[in-house]
Amino acid sequence: MKILADENMPYVDALFGDLGDIHYVNGRSLSADEVADADVLLVRSVTKVNEALLSKNQRLKFVGSATIGTDHVDKALLERRGIPFANAPGCNATAVGEFAFIAMLELGKRYGETLKGKKVAIVGAGNTGTALSRCLDAYGVDYRLCDPLLASAGDKRRFYPLDELIGWADVVSLHVPITKDGPHPTWYLFDEARLNALKPNAWLLNCCRGEVIDNRALIKIKGQRADVKLVLDVWEGEPNPMPELVPLVDIATPHIAGYSLEGKARGTFMLYQSLCKILGISEDKTLNTLLPAFRFSSLGLELGVNAALSEPNLLALCRTVYDIRDDDWQFRRDALHNGGFDNMRKNHKHRREFSALKLENATGTEVNWVSFLGFSNVG
Structure with a gap:
């Protein structure tokens, strides 16, 4: 069985190596x-x-996408041809939620300013929006949800x-799929009018799809309103963001909000599970065996009985797991040159989730929420 896999998909050898011959390809330039x-x-x-893409193939048994979204897949075509399809909904939800939370702290x-005093709108309450809401719940931040489809x-x-x-x-965080049709299309959901309607000093974060925001309108609005703060992980026209937009963004990253090692492993593992089911074979791999040990086996958290973890110290704790400033710095240096956007994505292997870090010696009346935030074994 010939297995064609994106060269940037991790853990394919470990999971699929026993099922067939693996051939790695450039996913962006893949041909028929x-x-x-x-x-x-x-x-x-x-x-x-x-x-x-599939015009010359008459033997596909399975198509899998290690992604939450499926707008890049013609599912109706696969159904007509009887080709089973699976994606990985929720695989990187925790990573995206934590990314948005860390960006807000930054x-x-x-x-x-303090995040805890902000009011946050989560636009899109599916897997990633819900993951962000869990972080905000844990930290005690006021938020509201918008999702007419789920409603x-x-x-x-x-x-x-x-x-x-x-x-x-005060903060708007976007977590919707990209759609052009239906009663609630999200293409250019944030057009010039909605961008201009943001409150003074608002923070706007986009961790879903670049075209949810009209990027040219965003450039115009930023020229008029320096008060609006921006975090963009996704960009209209990827992998070629509008160069004039990048200097206007406070935190800029190359579509890697979901790129934790845990999320990547989970996505590939979900496809492995789906293929095993289709082939009628038993799974003989586990997710936990894929992940490397974290660079710290544990970290002491010392708080007095009635002490609280300050927001600066919380940010320092988050940076121990993932420092978003590193990706922002590299993006500004490399992303607009010589395939730098895709190279950053391809080589992004350092990101971990909060659960990778075990906290020891935690005491105090406000410590439990740190475990709800996702850090392991607080106690």
């Missing part, structure tokens, strides 16, 4: 000729799985209209 004799196709969001530090589907959480939230929120 390369796919022609593949039995299994494993992709990421940079590959458009469509009629053109903005607070940079501008002498109409009967989700019991309380939802608010988007334009109402824009007028309420």
Whole structure:
């Protein structure tokens, strides 16, 4: 069985090596000729799985995408041709939630403000938006949700209209899929009018898809409103962001919000599980065996009985696991030159989730929330 896999998908050898011959490909430039004799196709969001790509293949048994979103896959085509498909919903949700939370702490530090006093609008309450809400719940930050699709589907959480939230929120964090059709399209969801409606000194974060924000309108608005602070992990026109936008952004990264080692491993593992089910074979691998040990076996957290963990100290703790400033610095240096955007994504192997760090000697009445935030074995 020939398995065609994106060269940037981790742990493929460890998980799929016993199931067939693995051939690695450049997912962004993958051609129909390369796919022609593949039995299994494993992709990421940079590959458009469509009629053109599959035109020369008559033997595919499975297509898997190690992603939450599926807008890059023509699922109707796969269904017509009887090709099973699986993606990995929720695989990197924790990583995206933690990324947004860390970015908010960084903005607070940079501008002498505190996240805990902010009101946060989470636009999109699926897996990643919910992961962010868990972080905010743990830290005691006031937030509200907007997701008309989940609201109409009967989700019991309380939802608010988007334009109402824009007028309420100090921070807006975007977590929606990209859609152009239906009753609630998200393409250019934040157009010039909505961008201009942001509150004074608002923070705007985009960790989903670049085209959820009209980037040219964003450049215009930033020229008029320096008060708006921006965190962009995704960009219109990836992997070629608009060069004039980058200097206007406070924290800039190359679509790596979900790129924790845990999230990457989880995504590939979910595809392995799906293929095993399709082939009717038992799984003989586990997720835990894939991950390397964290660079610290544990970290002491010393607080007095009635002491609280200050926001600067919380940020320092988060930086121990992932320092977003490193990616921001490298992005500004490399991302606009010689394939730098994709190279950063390809070589991004240092990011871990809060759960990788075990905290020891934790005492104090406010320590339990640190465990709810995701750090391991607080006690």
